[in-house]
Amino acid sequence: MIWTTNFLVVLVLTSLTGSVFLFLWFLLGLVLDRLGFRNILYTFLKILTIFFVVPVVYLFFLTMDGGDAIYRGVLFLQTPQTVTAMEFCVPLWICLAFLMFIRCVVLWIRLQINLRGCFVCDKMQRDCFREICEELGIKEKRVRLRFSYRTEVPFLIGTFRPMVVLPVGKYDGSALRTIFHHELTHYLHRDLWLKDAAMLILIIHCWNPVVWWYNIIVRRWCEYACDYDVCMRMGGMKDYFQIILNCVEGNNRMKGFLSTQLFEDKHELLRRVKRMERYRNIKVRTKVQMGLASILLVAASTVSVYAASTEAAEGYVKLYEATEVEAEESLMEGKELIEYVETEVNPAIVEELGETQGNLARSAVSFDWTVPTDYIKKTSLFSAKSGGSISVTAYIDPIDKVVKVGIIEPDGTRRYVKGSDTVFHTFALDESGYYRVYIENETGTTVYASGSYNVR
Numbered sequence: 001m002i003w004t005t006n007f008l009v010v011l012v013l014t015s016l017t018g019s020v021f022l023f024l025w026f027l028l029g030l031v032l033d034r035l036g037f038r039n040i041l042y043t044f045l046k047i048l049t050i051f052f053v054v055p056v057v058y059l060f061f062l063t064m065d066g067g068d069a070i071y072r073g074v075l076f077l078q079t080p081q082t083v084t085a086m087e088f089c090v091p092l093w094i095c096l097a098f099l100m101f102i103r104c105v106v107l108w109i110r111l112q113i114n115l116r117g118c119f120v121c122d123k124m125q126r127d128c129f130r131e132i133c134e135e136l137g138i139k140e141k142r143v144r145l146r147f148s149y150r151t152e153v154p155f156l157i158g159t160f161r162p163m164v165v166l167p168v169g170k171y172d173g174s175a176l177r178t179i180f181h182h183e184l185t186h187y188l189h190r191d192l193w194l195k196d197a198a199m200l201i202l203i204i205h206c207w208n209p210v211v212w213w214y215n216i217i218v219r220r221w222c223e224y225a226c227d228y229d230v231c232m233r234m235g236g237m238k239d240y241f242q243i244i245l246n247c248v249e250g251n252n253r254m255k256g257f258l259s260t261q262l263f264e265d266k267h268e269l270l271r272r273v274k275r276m277e278r279y280r281n282i283k284v285r286t287k288v289q290m291g292l293a294s295i296l297l298v299a300a301s302t303v304s305v306y307a308a309s310t311e312a313a314e315g316y317v318k319l320y321e322a323t324e325v326e327a328e329e330s331l332m333e334g335k336e337l338i339e340y341v342e343t344e345v346n347p348a349i350v351e352e353l354g355e356t357q358g359n360l361a362r363s364a365v366s367f368d369w370t371v372p373t374d375y376i377k378k379t380s381l382f383s384a385k386s387g388g389s390i391s392v393t394a395y396i397d398p399i400d401k402v403v404k405v406g407i408i409e410p411d412g413t414r415r416y417v418k419g420s421d422t423v424f425h426t427f428a429l430d431e432s433g434y435y436r437v438y439i440e441n442e443t444g445t446t447v448y449a450s451g452s453y454n455v456r
Helices: 003-032 038-053 056-066 080-115 123-136 173-188 191-204 209-234 238-246 266-280 287-332
Strands: 144-148 155-157 163-167 259-261 340-342 350-353 356-358 365-371 375-378 382-384 389-397 403-408 414-419 422-428 433-441 447-455
Touching: 003 038, 003 056, 003 080, 003 209, 038 191, 038 209, 080 191, 123 144, 123 173, 155 173, 155 191, 163 173, 173 191, 173 209, 173 238, 191 209, 209 238, 209 266, 238 266, 365 375, 365 433, 389 403, 389 433, 403 422, 414 422, 414 433, 433 447
Parallel strands: 144 163, 350 375
Antiparallel strands: 155 163, 155 259, 340 414, 356 365, 365 447, 375 433, 382 433, 389 422, 389 447, 403 414, 403 433
16 A cells, blocks of 8 residues: 555544544534533543544554454555545645644734743742642642733633743632633643643544544533532632632633633633532432443444544555456556566576465455565466456556566466566466466666455
8 A cells, every 4th residue: 555545544433433432422422411421521532632643543544454353355456546546635624724824823922922922920829829729639730820911811821831920910819710710720631731642643634524523522521520510619609700700801812722721701600600510400420420431432432433444444455446346447558568587587586475465255455565676576466267367456556667567477487477567467377277367677787566456
């Protein structure tokens, strides 16, 4: 498989896996959240991030298909049509990802500008901040505290060197405690890491609308979880949200990335208040109930992801089979290749066994070889019957290098055609026995040969 096909399959399958997990998380969350399993849902939202990054399903299918367990060994092989499509899609993805990266860089620059001129807070703020850190078990100097004239709302910034930034102003003790509890709870929840991961996922899967939705969910649930913990710790939600409401709305350009803010906009604040009112009327669930809910989420997610990924893989196999036939027909309509026969091999040529994928008892066998100059790469022995045929398709790179593509008959005779770029030929068989397919390179430079062969 050429790298563009490999890359696109990894990208699409990984995006599909994360999307299915997210949909299921959302649907089950509509029920579990109302039953009081908010902590389980928040934890699984963090775990879900892994499935947007790690190609779990791709590795599973690649392992299974490599052993011919499913899909007849043709999963993720390529034809000229799929290669052309992949060569178009990869540059398009690179452009989209680059634009998203530039967008994030611009946001980061704006944030750095806002952080210019930060200075140490007064003693009252520092003492209150130190006290809250001790209450929450956060080591001294692990999180810094600074004043800034360039912001109008408190926020936490810095994945590796976290810092709470306060707008310059006068604060009473109650407001300070609420602000510090809120921002330090974000620190304890590792919300900055989660938001950075969501930003990276958005860059990678920017073409997937589900990922944009995922970023909205991450922002909201970071605030829901923080609100709940702070309200439970401070004994009520009325004063907590009143203090948040008293904060001046500002700095919305930083919303969603790189930082956590006390207040984003009034609509989000209203959503958070309604969520907390509902949580207040739901009793806390036992560990046994939490465990059962976790098992339900894992089981349902695994089954759903496997089913969706299986459908995607089967769709690719159907596409491969359809375009393979089309490719063979178009190649057969092209120029006729002259078939040569030789009984002796140049003793200077080195013969080497090449790796293949697939099983002739079920479908095509593919190869993807690097063939140095004065080398022969050949397949393992396979059986074929008299009256049948062996069809070989090979894609040669560089495209201007002429190589030999052929078969080795049971008696050692070699039949081959010469060609460059794309070579297709069907060898008619007049005896039963064990055969090999081979590619011989005498061009003076290394060539890369990929393709497949069929026995009929």
